[in-house]
Amino acid sequence: MLILISDAFAPDLPEKLSPYGDVTDDKGKLQEATVVLVRSKTKVTREYIDFAPNLKLVIRGGVGLDNIDLNYAAEKGIAVHNTAAASSIAVAELAFTLMIALPNHVTKADSTMRVGQWAKKKLKRTELYKKILGIVGLGRIGTELAKRAAAFGMNVVAYDPFVDSSEVAIMKPDLKDVLNNSDYISLHLPLTEETKGIIDGEILNEFKDGAYLINTGRGKTIVEEDVVEALKSGKLAGFGNDVWYSDPPKNTPLIDAPNVIMLPHLGASTKENLLRIGDIIESIIRDFVLTD
Ligand code: NAD
Numbered sequence: 352m353l354i355l356i357s358d359a360f361a362p363d364l365p366e367k368l369s370p371y372g373d374v375t376d377d378k379g380k381l382q383e384a385t386v387v388l389v390r391s392k393t394k395v396t397r398e399y400i401d402f403a404p405n406l407k408l409v410i411r412g413g414v415g416l417d418n419i420d421l422n423y424a425a426e427k428g429i430a431v432h433n434t435a436a437a438s439s440i441a442v443a444e445l446a447f448t449l450m451i452a453l454p455n456h457v458t459k460a461d462s463t464m465r466v467g468q469w470a471k472k473k474l475k476r477t478e479l480y481k482k483i484l485g486i487v488g489l490g491r492i493g494t495e496l497a498k499r500a501a502a503f504g505m506n507v508v509a510y511d512p513f514v515d516s517s518e519v520a521i522m523k524p525d526l527k528d529v530l531n532n533s534d535y536i537s538l539h540l541p542l543t544e545e546t547k548g549i550i551d552g553e554i555l556n557e558f559k560d561g562a563y564l565i566n567t568g569r570g571k572t573i574v575e576e577d578v579v580e581a582l583k584s585g586k587l588a589g590f591g592n593d594v595w596y597s598d599p600p601k602n603t604p605l606i607d608a609p610n611v612i613m614l615p616h617l618g619a620s621t622k623e624n625l626l627r628i629g630d631i632i633e634s635i636i637r638d639f640v641l642t643d
Contacts, residue, residue, distance in 0.1 A: 353405075354636070355384035357393040360412055361625035364388075364632070371636050386639070388412060388632060391598060391616065395419040400427055408639050412628040413438055413619050414492075415569060417542045432635050436491060437627040442618040443495030446537050446567045449591025449612055450479065450500075453563050458612055480504040485533030487526065487549075488568060489514045493539040508533065530557040535565065542569035552577040561588045567618045570595040579608040593618050 352372030356364060365374040372385070381387070381399075386408045389395060395409055397420050409419060411433040424431050452458060456474040463470040484500045486493040489509040497507045497519035509520035510529040516522055523529045530536060536558065540546040550564070550573040558564075564587055566573055575596070581587040589610035595603065598616050605611050619628075 352385045352640075353380060353383045354386040354388065355380060356388045357381075358388070358390035358412070359392075360388060360390070360632075361622075361629045363626075364629045367629055367633050368636060371640050386410065386636060389418070390619070391415065391418055393418065395424070397423045400424060400429065407643075408432070408636075410434070410632050410635055412625075412632060415541060417569065430639070434628045434631040434635075437631055438619040438624050439491040439495045441621040441624040442492045442539075442567050443499060444621075445593060445614070445618050446492070446496050446539075446565050446591075447499050449565045449567070449593070449614075450484075450535055450537065450563070452612055453565075453589040453591050453610070454479070479535075481506070482534040483508060483532055485509065485529035485536045486520060486539060487511075487529065487536060488539035488541070488546075489517055489520055489522070490539060492567070493537070494519055496537055496539070505535075526554070527557045530554065530559070530562075532559060533562060534559065535563045537565040538568045538572055540568040540572050542571055546572045548572070548574050550574065550578065552580065555581045555586060558586060560586060563587065563589045563591070565591040567593040570597075570600070575604055579604045582608045582610055 354368050354372050354374045356376045357378055368374050381403050383405060384403060385405050387406060388410050390412045395418060400423055406429050409424060409429060409431045411419060414433055414435050416433055419431055421431060454477040460470060460474055480503060482505050484505045484507045486497060486507065486509040489511040493509065500507050507520040508523055508529050509517060510523050510526045514522060555577055578590055582590055591612045592605060593614040593616055605613060
């Protein structure tokens with residue numbers, strides 16, 4: 352059995368998987384591969400699947416499965432797994448990093464220092480304490496973020512049509528109830544037909560004036576041009592973004608927008624997470640070998 356490691360994983364993964372078959376990172380061997388390991392870079396499209404006649408198992412190291420044609424994989428009898436639980440802490444910590452960095456002007460303070468400016472009087476910070484955090488999509492990552500926000504004395508509200516009650520957030524039945532009152536909005540949505548472009552110009556009007564928006568979910572859940580307009584008008588005080596229309600983004604208008612912190616899709620990229628992902632992948636492959 353050939354296991355193709357197609358994207359970046361922990362360096363010890365090939366050794367960990369070696370008892371189960373031959374392990375390669377040579378993408379040219381796709382046609383021979385029984386198992387393919389991907390993160391978000393490799394797109395497992397219909398064409399990709401058609402090029403891999405021996406493929407039986409795709410494992411996505413991470414959460415989002417939007418880079419995999421799930422219907423076609425099912426049609427071809429290819430099992431698809433993710434490592435959903437592994438990344439929650441890593442992504443929640445990154446969303447929290449953005450929530451701290453934005454109102455404390457961390458990147459602006461650093462870049463002005465580097466060009467010899469002393470912006471002490473100009474950069475007015477605000478505290479998270481007693482502010483309202485609105486979480487859109489209260490799944491694994493949103494829940495971890497809510498716990499951390501509580502430790503900072505924030506009040507947490509959330510919108511998620513599939514979650515009725517929560518111990519970490521006050522659930523609101525209407526998205527607008529969350530947006531109207533929150534000082535910070537953090538998006539933790541999967542990309543689906545319903546969530547694509549959910550944050551557009553119309554819904555941005557429902558945001559509290561001067562709110563901060565954070566997106567570590569999926570880039571296409573926001574309309575970038577509309578977010579840029581909201582930043583320019585001051586409707587949004589700032590935007591912290593880790594996720595893009597494509598990795599890397601092509602011609603994003605966010606580059607020239609004010610008060611934006613941009614990250615190159617770092618949410619899952621902690622050393623600890625890659626090790627957790629490796630452990631889960633090993634157990635999935637072990638089960639696959641045992642039941643095959
Ligand atoms: P999850 O499935 O546990 O949580 C997602 C939540 O969104 C669910 O509770 C679901 O009910 C809710 N939801 C679905 N449609 C909704 C809608 N229309 N409105 C409001 N809520 C809705 O997933 P998770 O592990 O918390 O991950 C969330 C997302 O984060 C993933 O789908 C992935 O796209 C993204 N992610 C990003 C990174 C990164 O590197 N930045 C890493 C991992 C995951």
